[in-house]
Amino acid sequence: MKSLKHSYIAKRVMIYVAAIVGIVWSCFPVYWMIKSSLTPNDEMYELHPSLIPSRLTLDHYKQLFTQSEFMTFFWNSLYVAVITTAIAIILSILASYAMTRLRFRGRSFIRKAIFYAYLLPTAVLFIPMYMMISKIGMINDRNSLIIVYQTIVIPYACYMLISYFAAIPKSLEEAAFVDGCTHIGALIKVVLPIAAPGIAVVATFSFTMSWNEYLYAMVLTTSPSQQTVPVGISSFRYSDNMIWGLIMSSSVIASLPAVILYMLAQRFMVTGLAAGGVKQ
Amino acid sequence: MGHEASIFRTERKLGLAFTLPIFILIFLLMGFPFAYTIYLSLTNKTVGMPATFVGLANYISIFTDPTYWRIVGNTVIYTVICIVVKLVLGMLFALLLNEKFHGRAITRVAMLLPWAIPGMVAANTWKWMYNDQYGIINEILRDLHLISTPIPWLGSMNLALFSVIIVNIWRGVPFFLFSILGALQSIDDQLYDAGKIDGANVFQRFFNITLPSIMPVVAISTLLSTIWTFNDFDNIWLITGGGPLNASSVIATYTYEQAFMYNDMARGMAVAVSVVPVLLILMVLVMKHRSTNE
Helix, strand or coil: CHHHHHHHHHHHHHHHHHHHHHHHHHHHHHHHHHHHHCCCHHHHCCCCCCCCCCCCCCHHHHHHHHHCCHHHHHHHHHHHHHHHHHHHHHHHHHHHHHHHHCCCCCHHHHHHHHHHHHHCCHHHHHHHHHHHHHHCCCCCCHHHHHHHHHHHHHHHHHHHHHHHHHCCCHHHHHHHHHCCCCHHHHHHHHHHHHHHHHHHHHHHHHHHHHHHCCHHHHHHCCCCCCCCHHHHHCCCEECCEECHHHHHHHHHHHHHHHHHHHHHHHHHHHHHCCCCCCCC | CHHHHHHHHHHHHHHHHHHHHHHHHHHHHHHHHHHHHHHHCCECCCCCCCCCECCCHHHHHHHCCHHHHHHHHHHHHHHHHHHHHHHHHHHHHHHHHCCCCCCHHHHHHHHHHHHHCCHHHHHHHHHHHHCCCCCHHHHHHHHCCCCCCCCCCCCCCCCHHHHHHHHHHHHHHHHHHHHHHHHHHCCCHHHHHHHHHCCCCHHHHHHHHHHHHHHHHHHHHHHHHHHHHHCCCHHHHHHCCCCCCCCCCCHHHHHHHHHHHCCCHHHHHHHHHHCHHHHHHHHHHHHHHHHHHC
16 A cells, blocks of 8 residues: 555656656747847847846837837738638638538549648748749739648648538538528538637638748748748848847747637647647 | 439539639649649759750759768658657657646646747747857756857757757647647546556556557657658758758758759759659558548
8 A cells, every 4th residue: 555655656746747847848948038038138148148037128129119120020921821811711611511511523532632732841842832923923922922821721721621520410411401501501500600619720720820931931022021920030130140139029929829829729629639630 | 303413413513613712722833833843853944044954964963962962861860850759758748748637737738839839939049049159058058067168059060950850849749749648538548447457557558558549640640740840941941041061951941042042943843852752652651541540
């Protein structure tokens, strides 16, 4: 009995040690980003940085909002991410409904194509994409990002929505059909309300995927008026010297939308998401 | 009878109408550029110049270039180390979060954080922490008397790749953690009770009950993460730019460099296409896995 209690305590200790290691490992860089964003420059460039700041300042944020182009980057990012997500979700809902409920030729072919598209990394496509976008004269136009991001977001959204829709019993819609509902009516009145939490999660991740995207944004936009936050932040430098105060404060702001959405969505995530539900 | 036929007709029409935009998207914006990439990799395309067909010249040129093989080596090292460590840590922390303890909710939120913040934010923050003069990592190591002179984390030929690997791991663990945690939580508790009655110890229960139950999720997460890690660009580009002297360069950053820094589009595309066979194998494995699970 005594050894049982002993091993129980040992297990508890191990659990708490592991939890603390996990929390410190995950949070320290985030803490350091926030801390640096509030540290005055003279303290920031000291040879012996201290873990806890002795003075705090909002100077970097002031400079960010009043003397840099950050707000332009921010609105561009929001514009691109919101429109991309809206278009992608509507198209994906229709397509996923068709692929789980309607019988038509080519259905399994399109389904396969979507899965392959989901797996195809941007690193393989960015050069021809750049050439295509320049051919249609949309280089350095933030709207080109809305087009290009569909290739990332739609396959992901369909991949997820197909599994959500497939899990909804067909009998529910059949009842609606008996009442004289059309397919579109059944989609709006029966499927959408049930799938709403799932759609919200997919929309969340679609938004963050567009919000975070860096490679296409870097290749396709060249002037600050069209650039998004990920590309804009990297421009806070004098030649090779990074302006760390601006980079850290803008990083904090850039993290907020995605972090807030993730925290709201995380309740559904563990229970609702199948593996591979989210791109890294 | 006529009614049945009309239902089929509407389904067919509606089905095609609903999937047409996706079909156009995939073939026009992905299929076509992909095919075009393969074609252009067989030409001498540079920025602003028309392309002439040169056959396999680009491929012969890259395959005989030691730098290319060095970069392939880096990519393999990067992918393998990142995946193994992310999988092991993700599994351990998933097992942790599957236990009941005070502070579990807060631990869960904290461990989600690296995944929730944008990749470029993670990259910039770590780059700042790695800074050899003002970085906190060197300072902590100095305080602990582990080092006496600052370590050039990003400037050293031997360390640069290792340093970017750490960042990928930091950001990627939660993906494995939450995928595996989801699988763990769907295991029927009765299986464990039965195992306990049969006298199975912790390790026997893990290897005979837990592991087989979460194996499908582990396999698919590993495959997906391998595809993404293999093609990682942001992390490396933002932290080291592939340097110093290609020490941390991988296929994706090398492709970009060839195409946009040296303006050799064709060579860049040949580099990108050269790893497509590996990519295809991984993709087919994912698809196979999906169909056996469905």
